[in-house]
Amino acid sequence: MPTDDLPEAKTLPARRPLRQRASLVWLVPVTALAIALGLALQTYLARGPLIEIIFDEASGVAAGSTELRFRDVTVGKVEALEFEPGLEKVAVHVRLDKAIAPYVDEDAVFWVVKPEVTTTGVSGLDTVLSGVFIAGVWDTEPGETKLRHEGQPKAPLLPPGRDGLLLTLQAANGVALTANSPITYKGLEVGMVGTPELSRDRLSAIAPAVIYAPYDRLVQSTTRFWDTSGFSFSIGAGGAELDFSSLSSLIAGGISFDTVISGGVGVRDRAAFQVFASQSEARQNVFDAGRGTGVPFTVIFEENVSGLEAGAPVEVRGLRIGEVTGITGIVDPLRFGDGRVRLQVSLELRPGELGLTPVDDPTREVEDFIAQRVEEGMRARLVSTGLLSTGLKLELVDLETVDRATLDRANSPYPLIPTTESQISDASASAQGMLTRVADLPIEELMQSAVRFLDNASGLAAQTSSLVQDGEVRAIPGDVRALLGDMRGVVGAPEVQGLPAQAATLMEELNGTVSDLRGLVAQVEEARAVEKLVNAVEAAGSAAEAAEASITGVPGLIDSLTATADTARALPLEELVNRVSAIVADAETLLEQPGTRALPETLNGALEEVRLSLTELREGGSVTALNETLASAQSAAAAIEQATTELPQISDRIQRLLSQASSTLAGYDQGSEINRSARAAMTALSRAASAVESLARALERRPNSIILGR
Amino acid sequence: MVGCRYCTRAWPAGTESCGVCGSKLVSRDRQSLQKVWAWWLVALLCYIPANLYPMLRTSTLGSVSQDTIVGGAITLAEHGSYVVAAIILLASVVIPTLKFLAIAYLAVSVSRPSSASQHTRHILYEVVEYIGRWSMIDVFVVAILSALVHLGSIASIEPGPASLTFALTVVFTMISAQSFDSRLIWDQLDDDQEKDPIRAD
Numbered sequence: 055m056p057t058d059d060l061p062e063a064k065t066l067p068a069r070r071p072l073r074q075r076a077s078l079v080w081l082v083p084v085t086a087l088a089i090a091l092g093l094a095l096q097t098y099l100a101r102g103p104l105i106e107i108i109f110d111e112a113s114g115v116a117a118g119s120t121e122l123r124f125r126d127v128t129v130g131k132v133e134a135l136e137f138e139p140g141l142e143k144v145a146v147h148v149r150l151d152k153a154i155a156p157y158v159d160e161d162a163v164f165w166v167v168k169p170e171v172t173t174t175g176v177s178g179l180d181t182v183l184s185g186v187f188i189a190g191v192w193d194t195e196p197g198e199t200k201l202r203h204e205g206q207p208k209a210p211l212l213p214p215g216r217d218g219l220l221l222t223l224q225a226a227n228g229v230a231l232t233a234n235s236p237i238t239y240k241g242l243e244v245g246m247v248g249t250p251e252l253s254r255d256r257l258s259a260i261a262p263a264v265i266y267a268p269y270d271r272l273v274q275s276t277t278r279f280w281d282t283s284g285f286s287f288s289i290g291a292g293g294a295e296l297d298f299s300s301l302s303s304l305i306a307g308g309i310s311f312d313t314v315i316s317g318g319v320g321v322r323d324r325a326a327f328q329v330f331a332s333q334s335e336a337r338q339n340v341f342d343a344g345r346g347t348g349v350p351f352t353v354i355f356e357e358n359v360s361g362l363e364a365g366a367p368v369e370v371r372g373l374r375i376g377e378v379t380g381i382t383g384i385v386d387p388l389r390f391g392d393g394r395v396r397l398q399v400s401l402e403l404r405p406g407e408l409g410l411t412p413v414d415d416p417t418r419e420v421e422d423f424i425a426q427r428v429e430e431g432m433r434a435r436l437v438s439t440g441l442l443s444t445g446l447k448l449e450l451v452d453l454e455t456v457d458r459a460t461l462d463r464a465n466s467p468y469p470l471i472p473t474t475e476s477q478i479s480d481a482s483a484s485a486q487g488m489l490t491r492v493a494d495l496p497i498e499e500l501m502q503s504a505v506r507f508l509d510n511a512s513g514l515a516a517q518t519s520s521l522v523q524d525g526e527v528r529a530i531p532g533d534v535r536a537l538l539g540d541m542r543g544v545v546g547a548p549e550v551q552g553l554p555a556q557a558a559t560l561m562e563e564l565n566g567t568v569s570d571l572r573g574l575v576a577q578v579e580e581a582r583a584v585e586k587l588v589n590a591v592e593a594a595g596s597a598a599e600a601a602e603a604s605i606t607g608v609p610g611l612i613d614s615l616t617a618t619a620d621t622a623r624a625l626p627l628e629e630l631v632n633r634v635s636a637i638v639a640d641a642e643t644l645l646e647q648p649g650t651r652a653l654p655e656t657l658n659g660a661l662e663e664v665r666l667s668l669t670e671l672r673e674g675g676s677v678t679a680l681n682e683t684l685a686s687a688q689s690a691a692a693a694i695e696q697a698t699t700e701l702p703q704i705s706d707r708i709q710r711l712l713s714q715a716s717s718t719l720a721g722y723d724q725g726s727e728i729n730r731s732a733r734a735a736m737t738a739l740s741r742a743a744s745a746v747e748s749l750a751r752a753l754e755r756r757p758n759s760i761i762l763g764r
Numbered sequence: 765m766v767g768c769r770y771c772t773r774a775w776p777a778g779t780e781s782c783g784v785c786g787s788k789l790v791s792r793d794r795q796s797l798q799k800v801w802a803w804w805l806v807a808l809l810c811y812i813p814a815n816l817y818p819m820l821r822t823s824t825l826g827s828v829s830q831d832t833i834v835g836g837a838i839t840l841a842e843h844g845s846y847v848v849a850a851i852i853l854l855a856s857v858v859i860p861t862l863k864f865l866a867i868a869y870l871a872v873s874v875s876r877p878s879s880a881s882q883h884t885r886h887i888l889y890e891v892v893e894y895i896g897r898w899s900m901i902d903v904f905v906v907a908i909l910s911a912l913v914h915l916g917s918i919a920s921i922e923p924g925p926a927s928l929t930f931a932l933t934v935v936f937t938m939i940s941a942q943s944f945d946s947r948l949i950w951d952q953l954d955d956d957q958e959k960d961p962i963r964a965d
Contacts, residue, residue, distance in 0.1 A: 077795040079943075083805040090809055119828055185827060 102150035104133065107164045107188065109205040112144040114168060114186035121187045122148045122164075129154040132188070146205070148188065159197030161214045164190045165206040172234055191215060211248045211264040219270035221263045222326040223247065223309065227364070229281045229329045231261040232307035238282065239311060244269035247309060254467040255350070255400045257364075257380025260326075263309070273311065275319050278336035279329045283307035286332075312336075348376055348402025349420040350468040353434045353448065354384060355397040355476065361446040362436060368401050368448045376403035378448055400468060401448060421469055425461035427452075433459075433474035766790070799943035800871045807936030808864065810929045815857075818924035820906055825917070830924060833857060833902065856902040856930065859895060863937050866892045867944065874948040882949050889949070893941045896934070903931040 112135055114120070122130030134147040150158060167189045169178040181187060188205075191213040212218045225231050237245035250261035265273055285304060286297045309329055314337055330336035368376040384398040405416050408423060424432075431453045439445040453474060462470035766789045767774045768782040775782065779789050818830035831839060833856045841849040866888055873885055880888075906927045913921040 077798040077802065079795070079799045079802040083802050083809065086806045086809045090813075118830075 100152055102130070102152035102155045103199055103201060105130075105148050105150055105158065105199070106202045107146045107148060107205045108138060108143050108203070109146060109166065110143060110207065112146055113166065114181075115144075115146055115166060115188065116185065117147075120146075120185065122150070122190055123167075123187050124154065124190050124192070129190070146188065150199075155199045156196035157192050157194070158190070158203075159192065159195075159200050162190055162192035162200065162203055163206055163210050163213060164188055164203055165209050167209075208249070211246060211262055212266075217267035217270070218245070219265045219267075219273055219321070220323050221265065221273065221321075222324055223261050223263045223279060224253065224326055224328050225250070225259045225261075226328055226330050226335075228331045230283070230307065231259050231309075231329065232283070233261070235283070235307040235309065237263060237265060237279075237309045237311065239269060239272055242269070244272070255352070255380055255382075256467075257382060257400055271320075272313065273321055273325075273327075274313050275321055275325075276315050277311050277313045277321075277327065278339060279309055279311040279327050280333045280336040281307070281329055281331055282310045282333075348379075348404045349417050350379070350400060350402050351424065352465055352468040352470050353399045353401065353473055354470065355399065355436060355473055356394075357397065357476065359397065359436065359446065359476075361438075362397070362399065362448070363445070366439075366445070366447050368403065368450065370450045375408055375450075376401055399448065421461065421463060424469070424471065425463070428459060428461045428472060431456045432471075434471045435474045436476035438477070796943055796945035796948060797871055797874065800867060800940050803936050803940035803943055804864065804867055804871070807933045807940055810932040810936060811860065811864070814926045814930035814933050817926040817929065819902070819926040819930065820909070821922040821924050822919075823917070823922075824919045832924075832926060833930070852902060855899055859899050860933060860937065863892055863896055863899070863941070867937065867940050870944060870949070874951070885949050886946060889941075889944065889946050893938075896938050896941055899934045899937070900931065903927055903934065 109115075115132055115135060117132050117134050120132040121128040122132070130148045130150040132146055133149045136145050136147070137143070138145050165188070166186055167178045167181055168186050169182045170176070178186075189209065191210070193215045212220055223231060231247055231250040233247060233249040235247045236243045237247060245263060245265035248262035248264070250259045252258075253260045283304065286295075288295045288297075310333070311327075312333075328339075330339060362378060362381055364378055364380055366378040367374045368378060378399055378401050380400040382398050382400075383395045385393055385395050387393050390396065403420060403424070405420050408420065427450075432450055433453055433456060434448060434450055436446045437449045439447050450471075451474065456474065459472035461472075765774050766777050766779060768785060768787060768789060770787050771782060771785040773782060773784050775789055781788050815833055817832065819833045819836060820831055822829045822831075833852070837849045837852045837857075840846075840852065870885060870889055870892075873880070906921075906923045909921045910923050913919055
């Protein structure tokens with residue numbers, strides 16, 4: 055609506071003070087700014103330190119999104135990834151939560167958790183969807199935050215903050231250590247095997263392992279570990295048996311342990327144990343000090359000989375002080391100056407066997423001891439385990455005259471014990487020589503000659519038996535028996551039985567008579583014979599008659615003389631003398647007869663021969679067929695002997711007997727040819743038998759003599 | 765004369781309140797420029813984190829991707845969606861930026877001599893006020909996606925911190941633009957006409 059009256063002069067109102075002019079709306083940006091600044095300040099103040107974790111590779115780690123987790127709680131975030139100088143490693147920069155930072159000190163361990171599918175199971179499955187994360191563990195003691203850490207490729211066996219016992223397991227032959235395989239104790243899973251790796255001497259596989267608390271107290275120095283993986287199949291009387299510990303151990307492998315004997319002591323951390331192939335093997339080795347407790351050494355032999363095996367004993371004067379743990383060849387032209395293959399032996403010596411009781415550092419103490427012994431001349435050498443065995447063992451010997459040498463402690467992998475000349479070449483040479491000698495033994499010839507000899511012997515035996523079968527020979531015993539029968543009849547006759555007594559009395563009488571006779575004869579001879587006496591007597595008679603005739607005065611004397619003469623005549627002196635002289639003549643003739651005189655010798659010789667043959671026959675007792683004969687012959691011989699002793703005295707009877715005997719003996723003498731040949735055969739046979747017997751005895755006594763050749 | 769800003773009815777100058785709608789009648793909002801600048805500053809404060817922080821947080825099967833506004837547009841462009849990338853860039857970067865510049869220019873121009881004519885500046889103001897709301901398109905996309913794609917760990921989209929600040933930026937620029945009293949543009953004309961005899965009203 056237009057109007058004519060103009061509005062009042064337009065005047066600007068007076069400037070109001072700023073407080074009135076300023077709009078309240080300014081509070082809005084001020085507040086916003088304050089909030090922003092407050093947030094920024096709060097964020098800055100709440101920001102933890104930035105730590106660096108060095109990994110070999112950062113697979114899946116992404117800046118800005120990958121988290122650092124502790125007990126599955128996010129405590130940090132990766133802010134940046136960068137290479138270390140040289141591009142060999144990756145540094146992951148992680149912003150830690152401020153509250154956690156003090157705990158991330160020296161002992162913190164980091165690793166990247168990735169999804170893993172192994173035989174023991176699937177792990178890190180959550181990371182499939184969420185992506186990998188970095189896991190960290192540290193103890194609950196706050197300390198100074200360490201800003202640079204080395205990342206581990208995988209989770210530690212025994213993370214800080216968890217109690218347990220770390221062990222080193224060493225695989226025996228035929229045992230495969232599998233990473234992450236469980237360690238069970240009576241079926242309970244009480245530990246885990248870490249990633250296996252080669253031992254320092256590259257001869258066996260070792261793996262770290264952990265036994266978690268509270269089961270770590272189960273492990274003692276006498277504890278034995280064994281492999282429970284795989285299965286065993288056996289067929290016995292009880293049927294077929296398939297044995298395996300569990301399906302998981304069948305697939306993933308597993309290790310079990312037990313302490314079968316008491317008396318063990320607790321083990322220190324990182325103690326070494328051997329894993330045996332089976333429980334039985336582990337139990338067999340329960341008294342063994344175990345491989346792990348030994349102190350390792352190396353020996354390098356100039357020669358590379360076969361025969362030494364892992365497990366071979368290491369001995370000092372026959373006392374086992376350790377064992378060989380591994381053998382390998384070594385070629386090192388730089389070190390030895392040539393390209394020859396040398397034998398590198400790793401061995402372990404047990405302090406206990408050496409008589410040492412190490413206090414805290416067994417390795418150093420045993421090395422000191424060995425070093426001192428080496429200075430004194432101890433050397434290692436290879437010796438054969440047996441004379442004929444090809445197996446070798448390692449011996450530490452003290453040598454008097456030896457060049458100075460020391461224990462090379464700087465040697466890799468273990469201290470090097472100097473060596474001396476081995477004794478295997480001698481042993482093998484002697485063994486070889488012995489075998490050669492055995493091979494050279496004329497066994498076949500010997501056997502052939504033995505066979506020949508036995509053939510001869512059997513032929514001889516056959517001959518002998520045919521001889522024995524021979525009627526003539528057979529007749530001999532008959533003859534002898536008949537002769538003996540006769541003899542026995544003669545001897546058995548009462549007269550003969552009485553003969554000795556009679557003969558004795560006779561002999562006494564004869565002796566007396568003979569002595570009388572002799573005295574008489576001597577007297578007679580003194581008195582110029584009987585004839586002279588008779589003549590004297592007759593002369594006396596005639597003288598007497600003459601005297602009678604002449605001397606009548608002495609008729610009485612004559613009468614008495616006559617009487618005396620008559621008496622003397624009446625004496626059976628003449629008859630006696632006749633008889634005596636007859637006897638004497640007979641005896642003389644008998645005795646004068648050369649045959650008679652030779653008889654005892656002949657008889658004796660014959661008897662001797664009989665006896666000899668009998669003895670020989672008896673000795674050669676193998677011929678049983680002649681036993682009976684021998685017995686009778688023996689009795690016959692006894693009878694003959696008896697008869698022979700009586701023979702000289704029974705002259706009359708023996709005359710007849712003698713003829714009979716001589717005829718028999720003649721026959722016997724004839725037979726003695728056969729006898730001799732038989733005897734020779736017997737002798738030969740008995741000699742042969744004794745030879746065989748002595749051979750047999752010799753073999754029996756020293757059976758190895760045929761091998762040894764002596 | 766004073767016109768009601770809401771029902772556009774003109775009242776004699778000095779009238780305290782509109783007889784139609786009852787709103788307070790003020791010939792000139794003397795604190796208009798202060799409000800403009802205040803809201804403009806807040807909007808600018810919000811616009812910084814809106815561009816630095818991720819707008820969208822997409823997790824698909826565990827893999828989480830976060831993109832800022834510009835980063836998202838670049839990603840889209842890399843995947844060949846140039847049109848979408850261009851729209852996002854236009855709606856989320858170009859328009860808000862231009863809006864900041866335009867409001868600042870208008871606010872400055874009312875107190876200082878301007879080369880552009882009042883009419884041009886008024887058109888500019890109209891355009892700014894009209895187009896400003898379209899900047900919210902990005903925020904709406906985020907809101908709709910967050911509401912729709914919510915399949916747990918398989919796929920989920922969450923608004924990032926930038927979405928909130930960006931929405932605030934848009935809101936504050938709109939308030940800033942609203943606070944601008946467009947009549948101030950023409951006051952300059954009055955001042956000019958005081959020098960020369962031509963009067964508009």
